Amino acid sequence: MNKPGISRKLAVVGARGVGKSSLTARYTQEKFLDSYYPTIENQFSKDVTIDKKLYNLEILDTAGQDEYSMMNDKHLIGIHGYILIYSVTSRSSFELISTIREKIVDSIIPLSDGDSVDIPFVIVGNKTDLNALRQVPTTEGEELGKKFNCPFIEVSAKDNINVDKCFKLVLTTVNKFIDPPISKESNCSIV
């Protein structure tokens, strides 16, 4: 029997060590991972009610990317929305966000049979608890969000700041793409 609820599959992508697993574990298991174990790939589930709607979430915690790594098709097929995550303590991880976004866009176009493709992205700056080590000011995250017409939020997986809010933002962003308002304008829409 099908589970009641709306099925949503999300992928968390970003550079190595930015906190993809920590953010996912904080949200799905309410715990923080102090030690660092590089991820190959993990999938987590969570049922959550947001705005009176029940969602069955599948969250794909992907391996850390670099400029040269290739996106696996598994990260593209059936994904409703992407969390593009960097660490506010790492400028290089912030700079990689644009590259990763471009790789996702370029990989999805050939899979789409030439139809128009809408890809919901949310940009997330993690590790705000390490403010003394910050290399990326909030304003730069906001500007990148504006550039790509994507929501932006800063979080701390460690201190559990904005984590629920971040996933709610992703789900509402996905909903806007799936059930768009009548006059939608989005730079994330590719034809």
Ligand SMILES: Nc1nc2c(ncn2[C@@H]2O[C@H](COP(=O)(O)OP(=O)(O)OP(=O)(O)O)[C@@H](O)[C@H]2O)c(=O)[nH]1
């Ligand atoms: N201070 C602080 N440390 C964090 C936070 N999030 C993650 N970390 C630490 O950063 C390190 C890497 O975290 P992970 O969650 O494993 O990072 P990841 O992006 O999944 O790493 P890869 O799988 O290698 O790509 C770990 O030591 C975490 O404890 C945070 O919000 N604040």
